[in-house]
Amino acid sequence: MKQQIKVLSAIGHFSRYRPRHHPCCLKTFSIHSLSRNIVHSVPIRLSSTKQARAIQLTNNTCLNFSNCNFNFCVFEYQQRNMSHNRKVSSDVNAFQDQLNRATKIVALTGAGISAESGIPTFRGEGGFWRNYKSEELATPEAFAKDPGLVWQFYEYRRQLVSSKEPNLAHKSLSILEQNFIRDSPHRQVIVVTQNVDELHRRAGAKRVLELHGSLFKTRCTQCKAVKTNFTIPIVPVLENIKLDEPDRHIDPKDLPRCEKCTGLLRPHVVWFGEQLDPFVLKQAEGLMSVTDFLLVVGTSSVVYPAASLIPQAATRGVTVSEFNIEQTAASEYAKYFFKGPCAQTLPKALQIGETMISHWG
Ligand SMILES: NC(=O)c1ccc[n+]([C@@H]2O[C@H](COP(=O)([O-])OP(=O)(O)OC[C@H]3O[C@@H](n4cnc5c(N)ncnc54)[C@H](O)[C@@H]3O)[C@@H](O)[C@H]2O)c1
Numbered sequence: 001m002k003q004q005i006k007v008l009s010a011i012g013h014f015s016r017y018r019p020r021h022h023p024c025c026l027k028t029f030s031i032h033s034l035s036r037n038i039v040h041s042v043p044i045r046l047s048s049t050k051q052a053r054a055i056q057l058t059n060n061t062c063l064n065f066s067n068c069n070f071n072f073c074v075f076e077y078q079q080r081n082m083s084h085n086r087k088v089s090s091d092v093n094a095f096q097d098q099l100n101r102a103t104k105i106v107a108l109t110g111a112g113i114s115a116e117s118g119i120p121t122f123r124g125e126g127g128f129w130r131n132y133k134s135e136e137l138a139t140p141e142a143f144a145k146d147p148g149l150v151w152q153f154y155e156y157r158r159q160l161v162s163s164k165e166p167n168l169a170h171k172s173l174s175i176l177e178q179n180f181i182r183d184s185p186h187r188q189v190i191v192v193t194q195n196v197d198e199l200h201r202r203a204g205a206k207r208v209l210e211l212h213g214s215l216f217k218t219r220c221t222q223c224k225a226v227k228t229n230f231t232i233p234i235v236p237v238l239e240n241i242k243l244d245e246p247d248r249h250i251d252p253k254d255l256p257r258c259e260k261c262t263g264l265l266r267p268h269v270v271w272f273g274e275q276l277d278p279f280v281l282k283q284a285e286g287l288m289s290v291t292d293f294l295l296v297v298g299t300s301s302v303v304y305p306a307a308s309l310i311p312q313a314a315t316r317g318v319t320v321s322e323f324n325i326e327q328t329a330a331s332e333y334a335k336y337f338f339k340g341p342c343a344q345t346l347p348k349a350l351q352i353g354e355t356m357i358s359h360w361g
């Protein structure tokens, strides 16, 4: 199969090269590990298409182009024999028909599913904390520099999330899980979430894989012990963190400490620049290799490697259904696209009525 390769944006040094192809849509792309081995990375917006001047694609190839501004490399593969007329549907009946024939449903969710609970996404409105972009605080470097500031950011988020409730989208997925399994026990519904807010569990979901950890778990920086902790504030010095107050310096000895070894605790979340827990990633990839119906809900699908799960399933011909207020990087894989706030579109598509939801609680 003949391929034409274009560099869309960004240049980097590759340590691995693993293309992913999608047989039935116009294009696919992937972001690869770089020599610094970053797999969880801040995305770049694809803007102009620049033809590569020269390209060598072999293992451990170092690619050098002019205008090298980014740390990431993105390739677009155009396969000449692909259908250019792929139709995207929002037909609820056709969606239901396929859903009912599925046996292993995976719902990959992102910050958008919690937006209607009042929890801001990173990239939408309210995606700022004080004057910082979240990507500036959710990093190991920021924690090493000022753990007190990072804990203020996380305690603020813990307090915010604790004051919010799961919405109809979270509840619909939990009801789907219950109904789907009740009707036929060999069937499964699994939520794979990028969210760290625990709202799926609070909505009653039984099988949840948290790709990026949880705001309500801590990890010791010394002995690595992971503990669940719902105490608000997590330590007295972090009481009532306000969004509009100036940064205050907090002595690290007053920050959360390990009960076992007194080491400094950190939030058990995957930060920008860190790798996902390999065991968790393996589980997620395993699910992508067995699912026969993938729901993609409220994610911009630009944070890797979570976003690479979608092409992994799509490449196998799995039906991808997307729920978002706008088109995303995943839309090219979607057979069904339901546009709008997912607390409205998801219950409608899953045919989960108000009575069911009110009985659910
Ligand atoms: N609630 C949370 O736990 C939370 C909140 C913010 C960020 N994060 C983290 O930030 C990273 C961001 O990636 P991401 O893709 O999850 O989020 P993102 O902020 O990159 O994208 C959010 C997506 O949700 C869509 N969206 C917004 N409101 C929506 C609605 N009402 N219905 C449907 N879609 C809606 C947006 O169009 C966008 O595509 C993740 O790693 C996640 O862990 C988590």
Ligand SMILES: [Zn+2]
Pocket (backbone or CB within 6 Å): 220, 221, 222, 223, 224, 225, 258, 259, 260, 261, 262, 263
């Ligand atoms: Zn410890």
